[in-house]
Amino acid sequence: MQDRPTIDELLEAVAGYLRDDVMPNTQGRLSFHARVSMNVIEMLRRELATMEDHLAREWDGLDHLLGIEPMPPKLAAVREALMRRNEALCERIRKGEADEGPWRLAVLSHLRRVTLDKLEVSNPGLAAEYREPGDG
Amino acid sequence: MQKEEVQQGLERFIAARTGGPVTVSNLARLSGGASRETWSFDADTPQGRIEGILRADPVPGAPTIPGRELEYHLIKAAWNAGVTVPEPLWDGDDTFPVKFFVMRRVPGETLGARLIRGEQYAKAREVVPYQLARDLARIHAIREADHPELAGLERPPEGKTSAEAQLDHYETSYRTAELDPHPVFELAIRWLRQHLPPPSELVLVHGDFRLGNFIFDETGVKGILDWELAHWGDPMEDLGWLAVKSWRFGGRLPIAGVGTREAFIEAYEAAGGRKVNRQHFLWYEMFGNLKWGVITMTQAATYLTGRSRSVELAAIGRRTAETEIVLLELLEGRWD
Numbered sequence: 213m214q215d216r217p218t219i220d221e222l223l224e225a226v227a228g229y230l231r232d233d234v235m236p237n238t239q240g241r242l243s244f245h246a247r248v249s250m251n252v253i254e255m256l257r258r259e260l261a262t263m264e265d266h267l268a269r270e271w272d273g274l275d276h277l278l279g280i281e282p283m284p285p286k287l288a289a290v291r292e293a294l295m296r297r298n299e300a301l302c303e304r305i306r307k308g309e310a311d312e313g314p315w316r317l318a319v320l321s322h323l324r325r326v327t328l329d330k331l332e333v334s335n336p337g338l339a340a341e342y343r344e345p346g347d348g
Numbered sequence: 349m350q351k352e353e354v355q356q357g358l359e360r361f362i363a364a365r366t367g368g369p370v371t372v373s374n375l376a377r378l379s380g381g382a383s384r385e386t387w388s389f390d391a392d393t394p395q396g397r398i399e400g401i402l403r404a405d406p407v408p409g410a411p412t413i414p415g416r417e418l419e420y421h422l423i424k425a426a427w428n429a430g431v432t433v434p435e436p437l438w439d440g441d442d443t444f445p446v447k448f449f450v451m452r453r454v455p456g457e458t459l460g461a462r463l464i465r466g467e468q469y470a471k472a473r474e475v476v477p478y479q480l481a482r483d484l485a486r487i488h489a490i491r492e493a494d495h496p497e498l499a500g501l502e503r504p505p506e507g508k509t510s511a512e513a514q515l516d517h518y519e520t521s522y523r524t525a526e527l528d529p530h531p532v533f534e535l536a537i538r539w540l541r542q543h544l545p546p547p548s549e550l551v552l553v554h555g556d557f558r559l560g561n562f563i564f565d566e567t568g569v570k571g572i573l574d575w576e577l578a579h580w581g582d583p584m585e586d587l588g589w590l591a592v593k594s595w596r597f598g599g600r601l602p603i604a605g606v607g608t609r610e611a612f613i614e615a616y617e618a619a620g621g622r623k624v625n626r627q628h629f630l631w632y633e634m635f636g637n638l639k640w641g642v643i644t645m646t647q648a649a650t651y652l653t654g655r656s657r658s659v660e661l662a663a664i665g666r667r668t669a670e671t672e673i674v675l676l677e678l679l680e681g682r683w684d
Contacts, residue, residue: 241377248660255666298529305534323532324676330669342673 220257227253259333266329270294273322277301277315349404349444351375354387358402361443361450366393384576388453400437404448412447414500415555415576420449421497422575425552431486432479434571454571456563460597463564464605472568477607478615479569480562480590485621488583490552498552503580509547510582515540515635518642525645527652527665532672535679536638545584545628553581558595559604583622588632593674594640594667602684634678641671
């Protein structure tokens with residue numbers, strides 16, 4: 213285990229440096245890219261805080277749509293397996309299986325949950341706009 | 349390009365056109381615009397001061413598109429048709445190692461969020477949808493027969509409607525970008541295939557007509573910009589794209605964040621635009637959201653394949669989800 217500061221604390225320090233030191237003292241493209249960089253770091257902080265929950269939720273949703281499969285213990289294997297399972301879902305959509313009926317509704321509701329989780333990280337303001345009481 | 353190179357090149361280029369000598373000052377590269385270099389400058393010439401803008405391709409040999417090659421001619425055709433555009437001054441030559449042109453600078457701003465929130469823009473918010481409708485009607489009245497210089501613009505291939513060709517193009521882009529599978533895009537592509545609009549007449553389509561791509565001030569629209577995606581196609585494409593959620597910049601209404609679809613359609617038709625079929629419009633709005641989603645993926649791919657090191661392009665990859673949530677809403681029949 214690494215010593216303090218934690219990942220989040222260090223990212224906070226870098227974001228603060230970009231916001232308080234670089235942005236006010238630069239102009240044009242430099243300042244714009246400093247802002248983009250700060251936003252990226254703030255996004256990473258949100259991703260680190262929610263990643264475990266979001267990956268588990270996506271896995272559960274795919275279990276419901278595609279059949280139950282044990283979730284791999286390691287993160288890299290989870291990502292790889294999610295890619296494979298999402299590709300399987302895409303394949304079934306391309307075949308027309310989600311054109312109508314209850315499976316379409318289940319697919320839409322799963323994708324809505326997953327997309328709102330992605331937005332919670334990349335654009336929380338927009339996520340709030342679309343999240344209804346009872347969602348996620 | 350480096351500032352010094354731009355400075356010296358511009359002075360030579362403008363001197364040759366105004367009977368020199370020319371001094372360029374206040375040269376600054378403008379922020380934003382990932383696919384183009386845009387420089388602002390003042391030039392003191394024998395014919396007086398020119399407040400100008402230089403538009404240039406980002407790197408020598410970058411894959412180009414007809415609309416970028418012809419951007420100067422597009423702006424000129426629009427200028428002559430009475431569209432609100434910056435005055436085109438000169439098309440470029442071999443002064444720089446990249447393709448470029450020069451136009452007059454129009455004061456005002458382009459940032460979408462400023463139009464939506466700025467107190468000073470209350471009046472502009474009222475008139476912008478109507479001004480855009482009039483400009484768009486005038487753009488769509490530009491005929492190929494009158495503009496042989498624009499014949500090189502892209503058009504749908506023989507035997508395909510404009511809508512089908514556009515959908516094919518962006519589906520192929522999505523499948524070749526191959527970052528990760530996107531089930532929402534699959535659903536959207538399938539819906540779009542099953543609801544293709546009928547063939548339409550071919551007109552000049554701006555291709556990127558939206559908030560963020562026009563200059564405005566307190567009185568409204570001052571200049572339609574970014575013509576590089578112009579092509580011959582279906583006029584409804586521009587209407588649907590204008591209503592794409594990301595181009596509302598937080599505004600509550602569909603047209604540039606500040607206008608309703610109905611008021612826009614009425615103004616567009618009244619200004620001589622094509623008769624608008626609502627279903628057709630909504631098809632292009634769904635398509636527009638998909639298209640922007642695919643573009644976020646392909647821009648991120650430019651970073652991921654090492655063709656660009658821009659943090660801006662890298663970050664755009666995380667904007668794909670913004671289009672997915674809108675596509676899901678539209679697929680469930682919620683047109684806000």
